[in-house]
Structures are given as structure tokens and as C-alpha cells.
Amino acid sequence: METMRERFVDVTTDLLDHDPRLALLLADISADPFAPAARRHPDRVVNVGIREQLLIGAAGGMALAGMRPIAHTFASFLVERPFEQVKLDLGHQGVGAVLVSAAGSYDWPAGGRTHMAPGDVALLDTLPGWTVHVPGHPDEAETLLRHAAADGDNPVYVRLSNHRNATARPVEPGRFLPVRRGRNGVVLAVGPMLDAVLAATEGLDVTVLYAATVRPFDAAGLRAALGERADVVLVEPYLAGTSAGQVNEALADRPHRVLGLGVPREEHRHYGSVDEHLTAYGLDAAALRERIAAFLR
Amino acid sequence: MTTADTVSRRSGAHRAGPQDTEGRSAEPLPYGFGDLPALMARMTGDEKHGPAATSTLDALWVLYDRVLRLAPETVGRQDRDRFLLSKGHGPMAYYAVLAAKGFLDPDILASFGSYDSPLGHHPDRLLVPGAEISSGSLGHGLPLAVGSALGLRAQGLTDPAVWVLIGDAEFDEGSNHEAVAFAGSYGLDRLHVVAIDNSSATHGWRGGIASRFEAEGWSAVTVDGRDHRALYEAYTAPHPGRPHAVVARVEPKHS
Numbered sequence: 001m002e003t004m005r006e007r008f009v010d011v012t013t014d015l016l017d018h019d020p021r022l023a024l025l026l027a028d029i030s031a032d033p034f035a036p037a038a039r040r041h042p043d044r045v046v047n048v049g050i051r052e053q054l055l056i057g058a059a060g061g062m063a064l065a066g067m068r069p070i071a072h073t074f075a076s077f078l079v080e081r082p083f084e085q086v087k088l089d090l091g092h093q094g095v096g097a098v099l100v101s102a103a104g105s106y107d108w109p110a111g112g113r114t115h116m117a118p119g120d121v122a123l124l125d126t127l128p129g130w131t132v133h134v135p136g137h138p139d140e141a142e143t144l145l146r147h148a149a150a151d152g153d154n155p156v157y158v159r160l161s162n163h164r165n166a167t168a169r170p171v172e173p174g175r176f177l178p179v180r181r182g183r184n185g186v187v188l189a190v191g192p193m194l195d196a197v198l199a200a201t202e203g204l205d206v207t208v209l210y211a212a213t214v215r216p217f218d219a220a221g222l223r224a225a226l227g228e229r230a231d232v233v234l235v236e237p238y239l240a241g242t243s244a245g246q247v248n249e250a251l252a253d254r255p256h257r258v259l260g261l262g263v264p265r266e267e268h269r270h271y272g273s274v275d276e277h278l279t280a281y282g283l284d285a286a287a288l289r290e291r292i293a294a295f296l297r
Numbered sequence: 298m299t300t301a302d303t304v305s306r307r308s309g310a311h312r313a314g315p316q317d318t319e320g321r322s323a324e325p326l327p328y329g330f331g332d333l334p335a336l337m338a339r340m341t342g343d344e345k346h347g348p349a350a351t352s353t354l355d356a357l358w359v360l361y362d363r364v365l366r367l368a369p370e371t372v373g374r375q376d377r378d379r380f381l382l383s384k385g386h387g388p389m390a391y392y393a394v395l396a397a398k399g400f401l402d403p404d405i406l407a408s409f410g411s412y413d414s415p416l417g418h419h420p421d422r423l424l425v426p427g428a429e430i431s432s433g434s435l436g437h438g439l440p441l442a443v444g445s446a447l448g449l450r451a452q453g454l455t456d457p458a459v460w461v462l463i464g465d466a467e468f469d470e471g472s473n474h475e476a477v478a479f480a481g482s483y484g485l486d487r488l489h490v491v492a493i494d495n496s497s498a499t500h501g502w503r504g505g506i507a508s509r510f511e512a513e514g515w516s517a518v519t520v521d522g523r524d525h526r527a528l529y530e531a532y533t534a535p536h537p538g539r540p541h542a543v544v545a546r547v548e549p550k551h552s
Contacts, residue, residue: 023451042453051475054440061444066375068452089441092431094423
């Protein structure tokens with residue numbers, strides 16, 4: 001089954017052929033599949049080696065020189081390791097870039113904690129102005145990547161994962177998509193969590209909203225989806241509760257309840273498979289159903 | 298003093314440099330190197346600066362006066378040379394040079410560090426006319442310079458030079474070494490480093506800073522950072538196919 005990362009390679013290779021302002025910076029990860037693009041555009045596809053501070057610093061410099069840089073590696077090494085570069089070499093310089101991550105929170109469980117970045121979105125939340133896309137399907141990834149590349153000089157994070165939904169949704173960047181209507185509260189499923197959320201809420205009288213963009217947070221979309229009950233369950237594929245503050249802000253003028261489900265903060269010292277980790281985090285359909293039903297009953 | 302105050306005082310004879318001793322010139326005279334201490338004194342109130350405050354002064358002056366193809370009228374041109382002050386600490390010398398060269402109004406200098414001033418104790422490129430980067434946290438300028446050189450090259454702009462000034466203690470930061478190794482291997486020949494060496498790195502650089510650049514394939518030269526002729530010759534030395542580093546040695550910070 002095609003992964004979002006494979007689609008990223010195809011889409012970016014195509015974009016590089018058509019937009020001379022676009023540049024791709026790599027730190028060894030995905031360098032092999034990008035080799036054809038690097039041969040065609042040797043000055044616009046640059047692999048700096050295993051040097052992630054330089055990856056982001058060079059992206060900032062390229063943007064200062066007038067380019068639209070895309071920087072890519074695993075989320076741990078793209079956001080967490082060079083976080084001060086993200087803060088200073090992009091934001092503080094007043095320039096943007098497209099940061100495209102892979103591996104996310106739990107894509108390589110056998111790789112352990114070093115290759116897990118469940119805090120990436122929460123970290124970006126400490127900085128102003130970031131758009132954060134979390135697609136749930138390669139088709140959505142393509143839509144959001146093309147949008148991000150053409151999104152002026154804005155800072156955009158695109159979080160790609162091997163965890164995906166079976167079918168793509170007609171996502172519109174920045175807008176939540178109603179997938180199911182009900183009366184007893186809203187479940188907001190982010191990116192790859194949608195399939196499990198739909199299975200978990202089968203037969204429940206709840207609204208399911210789908211988010212492939214979480215920043216900016218579509219407060220109007222959330223408010224429009226609420227009925228009499230302002231009860232919201234977040235199901236996010238990164239740190240549990242990352243968007244709880246956004247929900248509180250969106251609903252500041254009315255009494256409401258929020259339950260944040262996602263990857264726990266505690267270190268989980270087990271290997272195995274993605275499914276085993278989702279089960280351990282309480283994010284498989286059965287556990288989600290129990291937790292959602294208890295909160296929205 | 299607020300920015301509004303300083304802006305309201307911009308016009309008139311204030312622009313004239315101290316060389317205009319007879320006070321009769323209609324056009325302000327250009328500032329010279331000898332005027333820099335007085336410009337710095339507008340920020341600090343003291344014309345007798347210690348070596349640490351002026352460690353960059355000669356290196357900056359020779360660059361701006363004789364090397365950089367950059368003027369207030371061309372700061373928006375894509376083919377301008379770039380100068381990135383990475384060592385953002387103690388920026389008084391930098392601000393003085395920018396004022397002397399017409400990038401910013403000398404009357405603003407007195408507002409240094411105050412709430413509405415564009416001039417912080419570390420420069421902010423969104424506030425300081427002529428500043429290419431915002432700096433202060435050490436080890437960011439050289440990677441940004443690598444990206445700037447890559448970005449110019451990717452647009453076919455092979456002529457503009459990119460210069461970045463770092464300090465010998467700043468060189469401790471590992472991000473510099475990511476940039477030095479990459480730029481040398483990549484042959485990023487429009488990239489230039491000025492490393493001000495006032496022996497302030499806690500553990501020093503055994504064998505000298507220049508050796509770190511040379512080991513990574515750079516052209517590198519070490520000169521007296523107070524000798525304008527030597528600086529100029531080092532800045533303009535040919536370095537085909539390789540990035541170039543000039544280590545400017547000045548008085549030790551803790552002497």
C-alpha cells in the first residue's frame with residue numbers, strides 16, 4: 001500500500017520540475033528516492049548529511065535569499081533536535097519554510113523512543129504562525145503538500161505517517177470536515193485516527209469531525225458542528241490533549257467539556273508493531289469506543 | 298527617547314560627521330574610521346571602549362568600507378553582497394559602522410536598548426535597516442550563511458558574496474561545525490567567514506581556528522585583526538572552488 005512518504009517524493013519531484021523557487025533540503029533521510037530529482041536539479045536538491053541544525057539553518061538562509069525551501073527528515077530530527085533553529089532561523093528571521101516529517105509518534109515502534117516524536121505539534125504550538133497539516137491518506141498528503149509549497153512564505157509543517165486511513169477525504173486546507181452527524185457531542189478525529197474513530201463511534205449518536213489541518217484550528221467549524229451539548233472529544237495521533245487549549249479558546253463563551261485522547265506522555269518502553277502501540281495507548285477502536293461512550297453518555 | 302523623537306530629529310545638520318569641523322558644508326561629509334568611537338559613544342556614553350567592545354570594529358570597517366558591494370541604496374537588490382553578523386553580542390561596533398555608512402540614522406544610536414529603539418543588545422533584522430539576520434543566540438549565522446549562499450546559487454546568482462562574522466568562543470557551538478564541514482565538502486565558494494579571535498573560547502582552539510577550516514577543505518588565512526591592509530588582503534585573496542575563512546586575531550578578551 002502506498003505511503004504518504006512515497007507520495008511526498010513523487011509530488012515534490014514534480015513540484016521541483018515546475019517551480020524554480022522551490023528547493024528541497026535533506027539530511028540523508030529519503031535521499032535515495034529523491035536521487036532522480038537531485039540529478040535534475042542539483043542546485044535545488046541539497047543533502048547536507050546527518051546535520052539537522054544545518055538542515056533548518058540552511059532552510060532559513062535559502063528563504064532569506066528568496067527561495068521556498070522544503071526541509072525533510074524524521075519528526076524527531078526535524079522539530080525536536082533543531083528546535084531552536086526552527087524558532088530562530090525561520091520564525092525570528094521573519095521567513096518561512098515547509099517542514100515535512102516522517103515517522104511521527106509511533107511509526108517505527110521497534111526503533112524505540114529515539115525515533116518517536118509525539119511532542120512535535122505541541123512544540124510548534126509554542127511558536128507563532130505555524131500551519132500544521134496532519135493528512136490521513138496519501139491523496140490528502142498530496143493536496144496539502146501542494147498547498148503548502150504554494151503558501152507564500154508561511155511556515156508550514158506537514159506531518160506524514162505510515163499510519164493511514166483506508167480512503168481519502170475531500171479535505172480543504174484549514175477546514176474541519178463533518179463526516180457523521182449526531183446530537184450528543186463532537187469527536188474530532190485528526191489525520192490517521194479517523195478510521196478507528198469511525199469504527200469506535202458506529203451506532204453512537206455523535207458528530208464526527210475530521211481534521212487534516214489542526215493549525216490554524218478551525219474554531220468556526222467546531223462551533224458549527226456543536227448542537228445543544230458542547231462536549232468535545234479530541235483524538236490526536238500525537239500527545240494527548242495537544243489541541244485542548246484550542247478547543248477551550250474556541251468555546252470560551254459557553255460551558256463545555258473536553259476530553260483529549262492521544263499518545264500518552266509517559267515513555268512506553270516496548271517495541272513491536274504500530275497496532276500493538278495503538279492498543280497500548282488506548283487508541284484502537286475498542287478502547288476508543290469505551291472512552292468516548294463514557295465521556296459522551 | 299522614543300523612536301518618534303529620534304525620527305523627528307532626522308533632518309537637518311545632524312547628519313554631518315565630526316569631520317565637518319567648520320560647519321559650512323551643505324552636503325554631509327562621509328564618516329571615517331576615526332569617527333566610529335564617537336558613534337559608539339552615543340550608545341554607551343563612553344569613548345574609551347575596552348578591547349572586547351571593539352574586537353570587531355576594524356574587521357567590520359574594512360569589510361563595509363572596501364569589500365562589500367552593498368550600499369543603503371542597494372539593500373533591496375537580489376545581487377547584493379550579504380553580510381551576516383552571527384556574533385550578535387556587543388553590536389555597538391556594528392551599529393556604528395551601519396550608521397557611518399548611511400544604513401541607519403546616527404541619531405537613532407542614542408536610543409540603544411530602550412523600549413522603542415530598533416537597536417537591541419542583539420540585532421533584529423526586522424528592526425535594523427541593513428541587518429541581514431537577527432542574531433544573539435550563538436551558532437546560527439554560519440548555517441544561515443550556508444543557506445543564503447545555496448539560495449543565491451540556486452537562482453543562478455553566482456556573483457554575490459556571502460560574508461558571516463563569528464567569534465572564537467561562538468565557534469564552540471556545534472552548529473558551526475556542521476556548516477563548516479558541509480560547506481567545505483560542497484565547495485561553496487561564495488561563502489566567506491570572518492572569525493574574530495580574541496582568545497575568549499574557554500577551552501581554546503589548539504592548533505588555531507584556521508586549521509579547523511583548512512581540514513574541511515576551506516581556504517583560510519590568519520591576520521592581525523587591527524591591521525587594515527592585512528585584513529583587506531585577506532578578504533580579497535582568491536579562493537577558487539572553496540569557501541574562504543579569515544581569522545582576525547585581536548587582543549585577548551581577558552588580558
